[in-house]
Amino acid sequence: MVDLKGKLVLCLGERDGVAAPALQACVESAGAEVIYTETQCFV
């Protein structure tokens, strides 16, 4: 288990998996600071 409180996080999402905004919402709720988000699509 990683304690995300105070950590800086890069959120790299995938369109048909977990999108970056969803990752951002999760890690921010655990106290992390998101410094970059991007969702990619490889199809």
Next chain:
Amino acid sequence: MSVQGVVKPVVRSAVFSMAHLPGMVLSGSKPRREIVVEGEDLQRQIVASLRTFADAVAYPPHQVMIGNLSPEALEAMERPWHSKPMENASPEGPGGRFIDEATLYAWLAAGDSARLLRFSETLPQTLEDALAAHGNGIKPQRIDSTGMAEAIARGAEPFYMGDTGPVAVMMPAHDLDESLTAPVLLENAVAKVTGAIALSDLLKKTNGLPVDHLLGCGEEAVGDRYQRGGGNLAKAMGEMIPGLACGGTDVKSFCAGAVHAMILGAGLIASGMHRRVVVVGGGSLPKLGMKFRGHLQAGYPILEDMVVGVAIDMVADDGVSPVLRLDRSAFHRLGQGSAAHQMAEALSAGPLYGNNQRLSDVDRYAVELHNPDITEPAGSGNVPHNNYQILAAIAAKNGEIERAQMPEFVSAHGLPGFSPTQGHIASAVPYLPHAIAGLTSGTMQRVQFVAKASLFLGRMTGAGDGASLLIERNPALTR
């Protein structure tokens, strides 16, 4: 008047042009960028892993694309599917046909309205024959090997056939305009002719009801420096078909373009404005070899060697063809959220539950139908399966099924991915030939087509997009 309109729109046919283009894989975006960094060794590795035309025809997912093999039969086959080539596979089927390199290059010559292509003075005989047969009487401009080398050094884009040197180049149309560079022009020309071939084939197999309008659904950007994505490639495709006298408009929404265009076209028919609208889309050259790294690493051939066009025929009710239910269609709206479950709620559950239907009432869902043999070696997962899991979860959440029944729901209402990774082409519509057959001569009642779009890739928004359309058995068939 109901939202369904005064005239019932129906979908009669869908046809795919499957152009096998190993000689253009080096013009794909990913190979192009990686070869610049790593040099000729990588280029040799890619070329050594390309498939033959016979390999591409015998590849089981491709046989599903052209309607010769059912998705259910594909699902039952062991993967990877390239290790299970089909014996006596035909290059033609009820849902489309294969186009070999020589034929596609000849169509490029026939569609070269700006006279920017230069063919080598010495060509394989198959290409000479194709140019004579399909070149529309246009004498291709020739270039010697020295001139070709100089043209490439000045920015012309080469393409190949077999393991000899380039057979032709696309010249840039301007010295400084980034929108008219040779790679951009070749991308657009390939999209134009793959769409035009699909349109031509569709018109040959359907009756002579005049086409009123073409709706383009591709992802290319046609224009010069002052209107980079000006578009209307639909009319450029239509111009290649003798005798066609219709209007044209491009509809853009990344991969969801085709389903957007089907809804809008159905609306034109339902309103009474038009009686026949054809959705046309050309294939994507930049996506060739997009996941070549994963394929090389897994010991697979380069599976992204296909550029695919589509044409979809929609008319006023003919009493037979499946009905396009506009009252059960949906566009993803601002504020609905772009996460996978939010998309599925908005596009699949919303139009059904809002009309007293359940997710279980739909025979099959056609979602992003990307072939997992292509995506999984590159770490992109099984895209259709992920989408069906979400639908099953929503059905369970709403009490239609028990949670333990989710795999059964996926199996009963889902499909295996079988489409080449061609963006808008792979998004739901590859199932159309099978759905039309199942809803007319088969026993199916309804199919939902669901497409998603990655608007965020253009950096103008963080949002996604999507559209869905329910297609039902024509009630006249059951009366």
